[in-house]
Amino acid sequence: MTNVPASHETADSRSTGVSRSAFRRVLAGSTAGAVLEWYDFALYGILAATVLGPLFFPGGNGFAQLLLALATQGLGFVARPIGGIVFGHLGDRLGRKPMLVTTFLLLGLSTSAIGLLPTYSQVGIGATISLVVLRLIQGFALGGEFGAAVLMVSEYGSPKRRGFWSAWPQAGAPLGTVLATAVVGGIALVLPDSAFDQWGWRVGFLFAIPLLVIGFWIRRRIDESPVFQEAQARATASTDAVRERSSILETLAHPGPVLRGLGVRLGENVAFYVYTVFVVAYATKTFGYDKSDVLLAVAIGSLLQFAGMLVGGHWSDRVGRRTAMLVPALGLAVWAPVFFAIVQADALPLLYLGVGVGAALHGLLAGPEAAWIAELFPTRRRFAGASLVFQGSSIIAGAPAPLIAVWLAEKQGPTAVVLYLVGTIAVTVVALILSAETRGTDLNSGALGVDGHK
Numbered sequence: 001m002t003n004v005p006a007s008h009e010t011a012d013s014r015s016t017g018v019s020r021s022a023f024r025r026v027l028a029g030s031t032a033g034a035v036l037e038w039y040d041f042a043l044y045g046i047l048a049a050t051v052l053g054p055l056f057f058p059g060g061n062g063f064a065q066l067l068l069a070l071a072t073q074g075l076g077f078v079a080r081p082i083g084g085i086v087f088g089h090l091g092d093r094l095g096r097k098p099m100l101v102t103t104f105l106l107l108g109l110s111t112s113a114i115g116l117l118p119t120y121s122q123v124g125i126g127a128t129i130s131l132v133v134l135r136l137i138q139g140f141a142l143g144g145e146f147g148a149a150v151l152m153v154s155e156y157g158s159p160k161r162r163g164f165w166s167a168w169p170q171a172g173a174p175l176g177t178v179l180a181t182a183v184v185g186g187i188a189l190v191l192p193d194s195a196f197d198q199w200g201w202r203v204g205f206l207f208a209i210p211l212l213v214i215g216f217w218i219r220r221r222i223d224e225s226p227v228f229q230e231a232q233a234r235a236t237a238s239t240d241a242v243r244e245r246s247s248i249l250e251t252l253a254h255p256g257p258v259l260r261g262l263g264v265r266l267g268e269n270v271a272f273y274v275y276t277v278f279v280v281a282y283a284t285k286t287f288g289y290d291k292s293d294v295l296l297a298v299a300i301g302s303l304l305q306f307a308g309m310l311v312g313g314h315w316s317d318r319v320g321r322r323t324a325m326l327v328p329a330l331g332l333a334v335w336a337p338v339f340f341a342i343v344q345a346d347a348l349p350l351l352y353l354g355v356g357v358g359a360a361l362h363g364l365l366a367g368p369e370a371a372w373i374a375e376l377f378p379t380r381r382r383f384a385g386a387s388l389v390f391q392g393s394s395i396i397a398g399a400p401a402p403l404i405a406v407w408l409a410e411k412q413g414p415t416a417v418v419l420y421l422v423g424t425i426a427v428t429v430v431a432l433i434l435s436a437e438t439r440g441t442d443l444n445s446g447a448l449g450v451d452g453h454k
Contacts, residue, residue: 083143
């Protein structure tokens, strides 16, 4: 775990008394949850494309079974906004910590349970139904998990370094992707194909158990956010009836920050899925790259993405959130046509370069997002607002992005994908230009949110 410098150990150690060890637990627990979240996402995607279809779905048509297996992955996206709404409301009403623990337990238990499921050949349609139910539970838990993780770090972290510390839960995404790739690759390397298809795939899901135990132990020892505690104390002392309203409804009544957040996340989400998911199908099926080479390129890109997120978060503490996100957003727009030209060159080192630069630019853009989104909303509806932005963008941008890119590439050619990527990034740029700078916002002050409403 990264050592927390004494000068930056709390949100404001002079006023809150939060210890360095308490902040370390928050940072470790929040990041662990994000790693598990994306480990599950990447693991299911890899195995759905290889072994889950024939094991859990009826019929002898392999392609149909593959589509059904991938469709269950999409169910997770459908359930995420529902989880975001439910946990967003509860997180603003009951606190960040209960949601942090509850969502993590749901996520870890449902992931590991998939590794214990009987197959279709053993129990028939019951296996299919069980898999679908577990995917829905995972998506529901994910809807609240990321918002809880980001807000705990944001509300604990020093305002001067909030961008850097809040980037750590964001950086759990590439770490989880690399971990899933390494685990599946390691199992496949040790076991013969027949054993992997029969039972080896279960090991990947059961690997969530030690992650769950470690993460749960850390999260149970986390104290409630001092920012939430102060806001709750003010609300208890206040006679303003508005505090009783649902934070979800109140956020939707003042939609400006949510719309700007969704706008920024649009291009960022599309870029992520183009450089991590779409590129695998495009490079292998269209240009004949070996799948293992492309997956290695994505794994290397994920490590660069991880570094980019931390660098981007740190840079946003120095130059401001808008500038730190505008520069890589424009870089992604410029890199899009270069990337597709590189892929078509049919040279493996150039493929690594194309994916690596794209992933690094995406990391620089995504890193400051966590702090920026937290700073968009006042405390009493921060969980609701952040969840609506994070999970809403997953539905409108992330989920359809690979499908749209594949369809455009097959029907219109790579130029259409470039225009799609550049067009969505243009929305991100406009949303950033229309947004106020939030760096240095005092989350503990009870001041107005950037939308001008308490």
